[in-house]
Amino acid sequence: MSTTQPFTFPKYYSYPPFFTRQPTLTSYHAQLQKWSSLILSYCRHHRLFKLSIIDALDSNLFNNKTLGRRLREVNVREVLEYMRKEGRVEWVGKGTEGNEVWVWWRNPEEWATAVYEWVDETAQKNTVLTLYELTESEATLSQGMIDRCGGVQIADWG
Amino acid sequence: MFLQNIDLTTALRPAYLPDEVLLFVQDNVGLYEGKFKIPDHQNGHVYLTSHRICYVDNENPRKHSVAIDLKDVDRYEFYAGLFKSSAKITLFPKPSKRSSLQSRAVSDLNTPSRSATSTPLSRAESPFHLPTPELPPTSSATWICTICSHSNPVPSNFDPKTASDRTPIPPCLLCGIKPALAHVLKASILSTTNRPSSHSPAALRTPVPIRGRPEIPRPQSEAWGEPPSQxxxxxxxxxxxxxxxxxxxxxxxxxxxxxxxxxxxxxxxxxxxxxxxSLRPESPGPTLNHLPHLETQTNESIKLSFRGGGEKIMYERLKGSMTQRKWLLQGAPPVPKLSRPNNESGSSMPTSSSPSGERVKAMGIAGLEQRRRDVQKNNELVIGGAFEDLEALMASAKEIVALAESFSQNGGPGSISDSNTVADALGLVTTKDMLGGGSNSETLYISELSRNLAEFLTDDARGVLRKAGGIVSLVDLWAMFNRARGGVELVSPLDFEKAARLWGKLRLPVRLRQFKSGVLVVQGSDRTDEKTIKTLLAWLQDLHSFPPDKEVAWDWQFFGRGVTAQDAAERFGWSIGVAEEELEMAEEKGALCREESIEGLKFWENWIIEDRWAQASLTV
Structure with a gap:
């Protein structure tokens, strides 16, 4: 599933203070924005639609092993809460304090455009496509746009 | 000669001469010369020291501060004040050789009935009052009121040649009783004849004082002979x-x-x-229209008008210092050491403990003990002698100071740096009993303490602020200051804080600053947060080029490295508390950001905020 090419982290990923919650408001805001964009690009690169906090804590995303610094769970939740307010993430299930989040590295409108363009390109307008065809067919796989999780999302939208 | 310009310290106090001791301070004092107020010298502090009386103006201290050497003072008189007239101390200068004859003549005339406020020297004899040489003398003669002995000037338009019963004579300025014509006539003629022939020809004319000439506007001295209308x-x-x-x-x-x-x-x-x-900043008396020229020969007396009280203590202290004549001691050899009855060389100085003949006999531990006993005995003698009475303490002040220094040197290695401050501090302190009474003696004490502190901080020789990296916490300063005072007249923390808070108001070169945690620190008033941040960032910038001690995982050439409060304290000579506060201040301003790790709290250049990245991408 995941691409062979490793994800290149941005430069600030190796900046030690990046892993400490900044008490100053302006710094904190900038820090949240940086984390938000890092999580989104990481998920996009690895085609992750769902992020489990517990698992992610030990992943490269939140744990910089070369630096020996990691983002603590409390702070991860803060970042995710910030992203939820921005509309980039949604808790799986009803509660606000779940352990998993949907990560919208493309929001629904962006997905709609992508699907439409794919249908248009492959001349399948006015053809009925099953969800399976849409998500698992060789054609879409080559496009590398959607996987099962994405499909679930699409199904969710109705 | 009488009034001299003086140097002020950074805290706007008079700079003391060597061995000069501050005796008394009083605020709300105005200066008079003869009968006239000296302009711009009407509201200030007066410092009585063992050598001088210094006036420091409140409004413009650098410009309008003068001093009178006590050695130039011939005598001094006290006037307790009457009705609205403030209490005054009059200082008469020693007559110079040139004018001794004339002043004596006038003095003789006035002496029999001279009151405390009388000014025996007529104003005509102070030529420096004349704006231009060709002007006639401002005032010619004085007549002494027969009722209250107040010396009044003869009216300007009074001409002894033409005076008759109908000539209007103003009543006495003090008691309001009209004098007899003959009385004024006599005084006027006497003063005319007493005028020396060597004087300018203008002075020989019939006295036509300035205020009689309406073409020159002199609004404040115009009303002479009339009630004071200012x-x-x-x-x-x-x-x-x-x-x-x-x-x-x-x-x-x-x-x-x-x-x-x-x-x-x-x-x-x-x-x-x-x-x-009772506090009266402005006196309704006439004012001189021009400043007295300093260093000019004059025999005019100087009056200190105490509008805020304190005159009695001032007078007592002045009396004391005039009797002691400390200025004669200047440069004199130190007080001879007390000689022991058994012909042992007594010395309080540990350095000069040369063994005498008797001591040579005792060897080893016994010898050491003997020596110790000798020193102890000697110290006892010195201290005992010093405290016998205050006079003796004054006399042996030098020895006591030397003893105090030797004590503090023996106190331990840490106290050596403070020992040199002891001697200075003894001469510098303003203590509560040096200040005059009056309703505002407490505030005066605080403001003097505040100046005292500012001096202490900015003194280059001591370098209190410099040693502490330009910033020192108030608590540390309090301890330092009290230590420098040598254990006498310690300042209470409450007074200390009050004094520190006054710095801004008194426009002194230090300021009190409160960090957000509530810690109070003291720093030079020219040191701003921006400057501190600049120095911090410059330091962190340096760390980009120097490789860290051990291998690090990040790109130190790009990010530099983090610094702890300890590092900053070492680097800038701050105390740890101050360093923490300064770093947090810089963090608050967005210049730094923090990193919490197992190594502790470190501060970094702020690479998190976006615009710094934009700047970096341009430069890197």
Whole structure:
């Protein structure tokens, strides 16, 4: 599933203070924005639609092993809460304090455009496509746009 | 000669001469020369030291501060004040050789009935008052009131040749009783004949003082012979009654002159005179229109007018210091050491403990013990002798200071740096008993302490601020200051903080700053947060080029490295607490950001905020 090419982290990923919650408001805001964009690009690169906090804590995303610094769970939740307010993430299930989040590295409108363009390109307008065809067919796989999780999302939208 | 310009310290206090000791401070003092107020010298502090009397103006201290050497003072008189006239101390200069004859002549004339406030030297003999040499003398003669002994000037238009019974003679300025014509006539003629022939020809003419010439506007000395009318424009009308400025009788407003003393009531400038507080910043007396020229030969007396009280203590202390004549000691050899009865060389100085003949006999531990006993005995003798009475303490002050220094040197290695401050501090302190009474003696003490502190901080020789990296916490400073005072007259923390808070108001070169955690620190007033951040960032920038001690995982050439409060304290000479606060201040301003790790709290250049990245991408 995941691409062979490793994800290149941005430069600030190796900046030690990046892993400490900044008490100053302006710094904190900038820090949240940086984390938000890092999580989104990481998920996009690895085609992750769902992020489990517990698992992610030990992943490269939140744990910089070369630096020996990691983002603590409390702070991860803060970042995710910030992203939820921005509309980039949604808790799986009803509660606000779940352990998993949907990560919208493309929001629904962006997905709609992508699907439409794919249908248009492959001349399948006015053809009925099953969800399976849409998500698992060789054609879409080559496009590398959607996987099962994405499909679930699409199904969710109705 | 009499009034001299003086140097002020950074804290706007007079710079002391060597061995000079501060005896007394009083604020709300104005200066008079003869009978006239000296302009711009009407509200200031007076410092009585063992050598001088210094006046430091409140408004413009650098410009209008003068001193009188006590050695130039011939005698001094005390005037307790009457009605609205403030208490005054008059200082008479020693007559110079040139003018000794004339001053004695006038003094002889006035001596029999001279009062405390009398000014025996006529104003005609102070030529420096004349704006230009060709002008006639401002005042010619004085007559002594037969009732109250106040010395009044003979009116300007009074001509002994033409004077008759109908010539109007103003009543006595003090008691308001009209003098006999013959009395004034006599005084006027005497002063004319006493004038030396060597004087300028103008002085030989019939005295026509300045205020008699209406073409020169002299608004404040114009009203001589009339009640003191200084600011007629300030007059508040509509009062049912107003007091006579002379005898304070409440007259009907339509009366042109006082019912009791006959003083003219033309000016109504003091309607609330009776209700005024004792503190009087402005005196209604006439003012000189020009400053007395310093270093000019004059025999004019100088008066200190105490509008805020404190004159009695000042007078007592002045009396003491005039008797002691400390200035004679300047440069004199130190007080000879007390000689022991058994012919042992007594010495309080540990350095000069040369063994005498007797000591050579004792060897080893016994010898050491013997020596110790000797030193102890000697110290006892010195201290005992010093405290026998205060006079003796004054005499042996030098020895006591030396002893104090040797004690503090023996106190331990840490106290050596403070020991040199002991001697200075003994001469510098302002203590509560040095300050005059009055309602505001407490605030005066605080403000003096505040100046004292500012001096202590900015003293280059001591370098208190410099050693602490330009910033020191108030608590540390308090400890340092009290230690420097050598354990006497310690300052309470409350007074200390109050004094520190006054720095801004007194425009002193240090300021008190409060960090957000509430820690109070002291720093030079030119040191701003921006400057501190700049130095911090410059330091962190340096760390980009110097490789860290051990291998690090991040790109130190790009990010630099983090610093702890400890590092900053070492680097800038701050105390740890101050360093923490400064770093947090810089963090708050967005210049730094923090990193919490197992190594502790470190501060970094802020690479998190976006615009710094934009800048970096341009430069890197």
């Amino acid at each position: 600011n007629a424009s300030q007059a508040t009308t509509g009062e049912a009654t107003f007091p006579c400025p002379r005898c304070t009788f409440l007259n009907h407003p339509s009366l042109p002159s006082c019912e009791i003393c006959g003083a003219s009531l033309v000016s109504q400038d003091l309607p609330t005179g009776l209700n005024r507080p």
